[in-house]
Amino acid sequence: MPIRTQIWTVGAQPAPLKTAVLASEQFLENMIVSAPALLSEDWLLIGRQESTGQGGRIDLLALAPDASLVLIELKRERTPREVVAQALDYAVWVERLQANDIEAIYQRFKPGTDLAADFQARFGAPLEAEALNQSHQIVIVAAELDASSERIVGYLSERDIAINVLCFQVFHLGEQALISRSWLLDPVDAPQAAGASKPGTPSEPWNGEYYCSFGHGGARSWNDARELGFICGGGGSWYSNSLKMLAPGDRVWVNVPQQGYVGVARVTGYATPAAEFLVDYQGREVPVLELAKGASYHSEFIDDPEHSEYFVSVDWLHSVPLEHAVKEVGLFGNQNTICRPTTPKWRWTVDRLKERFGVV
Structure with missing residues (x-):
C-alpha cells in the first residue's frame, strides 16, 4: 500500500500533527543539496542536474561507500510510468560512465x-579505480507515493533491479515545518547495487561463500576479532546492514582492505548491536566492549541503532595475523562489509584461498 506516515505529539492527550506540502520538489532538491543526509548519511553527493547528452538531466548523482553510483530522480509531478521510465533511461547512461567522466x-x-x-x-x-561504478542503483524521491508506483518498483525489485523509492512527508508543529522520510523497500532486503554488475561483466550463480571486508583501524581491530571470535561493522547503516545477511552455518572469507585475506569462519550467530553483544570469556558471558580494547567500535554510538557497531559471532576455521595476510594479484576485493559475489573472480579467489589456508 502507498507509504503514509503519521506523527503524534507525546503527552497525556496525544494529538496528530497536521500534514503539509512543500512549495515544490525543486525546494526539496535544494534542501537535499544543502543537507545530503536527508537522503542518506551513507552517500557522497557528486552531481546535480547533469546532462545525459540525450535531452535529459539527472536530478542528483551520488557515490556509495563501495564506489557504486546512486542515480536519484525526483518525481516532479510526473506519472509513475514517466518517472520510472525516465530513471531507467538515465541508468543506461550512468552505467557507461568511466572514472574520468565521474571526476x-x-x-x-x-x-x-x-x-x-x-x-x-x-x-x-x-x-579504488577498479571499484568505481562497477554497479549502480536507482532511487526515486517523491513527496507522496501512489499505488501504481509501488507496483512498478516492486515488480522491478523482485527481478533484482536495484531500485527503491524514498518518500518524504511534511508536517506542521506550530510554526515549525517538519519533514519525515520512509523507504518503500527496506534497504536491507532490497536489491543492492553491489549485487548487480555492469552489463558485459562475467557472472555466474553464487557459490554459497560470503565475502567480508573488515576495516581494521581506529574503529575496529582484527586482533580483537581473531581472539574473541567475531566480525563487525558500523558507523552507519550502510556498513552494518549487510551483516544481517548472515545466519548460523554460513561461511565467510575475511579481507582487510589494503592488507589481504586474513581468515575464514563459520557463522554462529546473528548481527547484534554492540550494547547487546556478549562474548564467552572464561566460562561467562561478557559485554564485548569490556574485552575488545584494540579499537573504538564506535562506542560513542552505542545507544544509536543507526550508527552503532554490529557484531556477528563466528568460529574461525583458519585465521592469520595481519602480517601474514594473503594478498595476490587477481584476488576479489569489495568495500561492502558483507556481500555475495557472483563473478568468476570470486570463485577463483575462494579456490585459491582454500589452497593457501588449507580449508576444504
Missing part, C-alpha cells in the same frame, strides 16, 4: 575539489 561530473558540481580525496575523507577508505 568531470564532480568538478562541475564542486569546482576545484578532488573526488578521491573527498571520498577518502567521507568514507575513510581509498577510492
Whole structure:
C-alpha cells in the first residue's frame, strides 16, 4: 500500500500533527543539496542536474561507500510510468560512465575539489579505480507515493533491479515545518547495487561463500576479532546492514582492505548491536566492549541503532595475523562489509584461498 506516515505529539492527550506540502520538489532538491543526509548519511553527493547528452538531466548523482553510483530522480509531478521510465533511461547512461567522466561530473558540481580525496575523507577508505561504478542503483524521491508506483518498483525489485523509492512527508508543529522520510523497500532486503554488475561483466550463480571486508583501524581491530571470535561493522547503516545477511552455518572469507585475506569462519550467530553483544570469556558471558580494547567500535554510538557497531559471532576455521595476510594479484576485493559475489573472480579467489589456508 502507498507509504503514509503519521506523527503524534507525546503527552497525556496525544494529538496528530497536521500534514503539509512543500512549495515544490525543486525546494526539496535544494534542501537535499544543502543537507545530503536527508537522503542518506551513507552517500557522497557528486552531481546535480547533469546532462545525459540525450535531452535529459539527472536530478542528483551520488557515490556509495563501495564506489557504486546512486542515480536519484525526483518525481516532479510526473506519472509513475514517466518517472520510472525516465530513471531507467538515465541508468543506461550512468552505467557507461568511466572514472574520468565521474571526476568531470564532480568538478562541475564542486569546482576545484578532488573526488578521491573527498571520498577518502567521507568514507575513510581509498577510492579504488577498479571499484568505481562497477554497479549502480536507482532511487526515486517523491513527496507522496501512489499505488501504481509501488507496483512498478516492486515488480522491478523482485527481478533484482536495484531500485527503491524514498518518500518524504511534511508536517506542521506550530510554526515549525517538519519533514519525515520512509523507504518503500527496506534497504536491507532490497536489491543492492553491489549485487548487480555492469552489463558485459562475467557472472555466474553464487557459490554459497560470503565475502567480508573488515576495516581494521581506529574503529575496529582484527586482533580483537581473531581472539574473541567475531566480525563487525558500523558507523552507519550502510556498513552494518549487510551483516544481517548472515545466519548460523554460513561461511565467510575475511579481507582487510589494503592488507589481504586474513581468515575464514563459520557463522554462529546473528548481527547484534554492540550494547547487546556478549562474548564467552572464561566460562561467562561478557559485554564485548569490556574485552575488545584494540579499537573504538564506535562506542560513542552505542545507544544509536543507526550508527552503532554490529557484531556477528563466528568460529574461525583458519585465521592469520595481519602480517601474514594473503594478498595476490587477481584476488576479489569489495568495500561492502558483507556481500555475495557472483563473478568468476570470486570463485577463483575462494579456490585459491582454500589452497593457501588449507580449508576444504
